Amino acid sequence: MTLDEAIAIAKESSENQYMGDRGRENFKQLAAWLEELKQYKEEKIQETNLDHFKHEILEDCVWNLAVVKGRPKPCNRVNCHDCKFYDDKATECYKRAAEWLKQPCTKSTYKLTKFEFDLLKSYSKGFLSGHEFESIPVLSRMKEKGYFKGIDKDAMIEDILADCEVTEED
Known part of the structure; x- marks a missing residue:
């Protein structure tokens, strides 16, 4: 009913x-x-960044939060210039981090299976770093066979990884 x-x-x-x-x-x-x-x-209750990333934050960056390409990272492992909170005043980072945690979470653009994520991660290392998705023939052929649904062929591998969500295997 x-x-x-x-x-x-x-x-x-x-x-x-x-x-x-x-x-x-x-x-x-x-x-x-x-x-x-x-x-x-x-009523749609908007999920905050804190709600969405709470497990990652508690596991990895509870006391030193940085945000790089929309994802939480440990502050001591990123370059200040890459962090969303950087604006020439490093002492203000914690205030900007607190504000970011309260903001509504924007959902990831791409959804990848663990296999697809791991494969892209392996291509993001070494000499293929900085390449577009379509420039790697193996990935293009896999996309034709049904993998990497919704992936923009012109997107850079690193950008896909930075703006993705890993889902359960199909």
Whole structure:
């Protein structure tokens, strides 16, 4: 039974003349509660960066948060110029980090399986670093066979990895 069906039944029951006053009143109240529940369900509660990245932050960068290409990283492992919080005042980083944690999370552009992610990661190292997805023939052929769905062929490998989410295998 859907929520709309339950609301309709409760409203219909609240108007049923064969039911006593107390029964009709109870169903009227139930219909009101179900309507309220429906409105609550329909509201979209925006997930914050803290909500989305809490596990990564707790595991890797709880006391020294930096953000590089939209993802949390340990501050001591990144160049200040690459960090979202950098603006010539390194002492203000913690304030900007706190503000970033409160902001709504923007979802990743790409969804990759663990296999696809690991494969791209292996191509991002060494002499293929800095190349576009389409410039690596093996990846292009795999895309034709159904891998790497939704990947922009002109995107740089590093950009795909920085803006992806690893999903369960299909």
